[in-house]
Amino acid sequence: MLANQTIEKSDTKDCPVCGETIKAVAIKCRFCNTDLQAYAAQVEHESERVLFEGHPATIYSVWQWFVVVPTLGIGYLYYWFKARGLRYEITTQRVKLERGIFSKVKDNVELFTIEHFDLNSPFGMRLMGYCILQLRSSDTSYSELHLYGIKNLETLADTLRDCSMRERTRRRVTAIIHP
Numbered sequence: 681m682l683a684n685q686t687i688e689k690s691d692t693k694d695c696p697v698c699g700e701t702i703k704a705v706a707i708k709c710r711f712c713n714t715d716l717q718a719y720a721a722q723v724e725h726e727s728e729r730v731l732f733e734g735h736p737a738t739i740y741s742v743w744q745w746f747v748v749v750p751t752l753g754i755g756y757l758y759y760w761f762k763a764r765g766l767r768y769e770i771t772t773q774r775v776k777l778e779r780g781i782f783s784k785v786k787d788n789v790e791l792f793t794i795e796h797f798d799l800n801s802p803f804g805m806r807l808m809g810y811c812i813l814q815l816r817s818s819d820t821s822y823s824e825l826h827l828y829g830i831k832n833l834e835t836l837a838d839t840l841r842d843c844s845m846r847e848r849t850r851r852r853v854t855a856i857i858h859p
């Protein structure tokens with residue numbers, strides 16, 4: 681009996697909601713009845729983190745040099761304005777796109793609606809270390825988005841996939857608890 685109590689003591693944690701001491705393996709607090717798995721998912725959901733913020737690179741494909749060089753840099757200016765006219769804000773929960781330099785048009789796609797993450801690296805981009813991430817959403821107003829001109833886009837794509845999965849799970853878990 682005594683041995684049992686010792687084990688129990690070393691194997692406890694404080695409930696994050698009510699502060700009572702509960703078993704470390706508990707999935708539900710026996711004092712306040714909080715579903716701890718759903719609670720942890722909710723906390724994760726509320727802490728939205730920015731993964732990438734900014735414009736795409738001005739030059740992201742080798743082919744662009746074939747325009748920049750013969751036009752003595754005027755082509756560069758064109759690409760620069762084009763890049764300035766697009767702004768990404770990618771977080772653990774959504775992808776925001778802002779288009780236009782003077783009048784801003786915003787797209788806001790929730791990650792959990794994205795069903796396909798496709799990475800393409802056309803030859804000209806691959807030489808520059810860039811690729812395109814194609815996002816296909818179940819949200820019909822933004823059926824397809826293209827992200828490009830971002831360094832380490834492959835790693836970012838993996839993170840986005842994980843975030844999308846977690847967000848779906850959270851929504852399922854929350855739906856079961858609060859139908």
Ligand SMILES: [Zn+2]
Nearest residue numbers: 695698709712
């Ligand atoms: Zn509790």
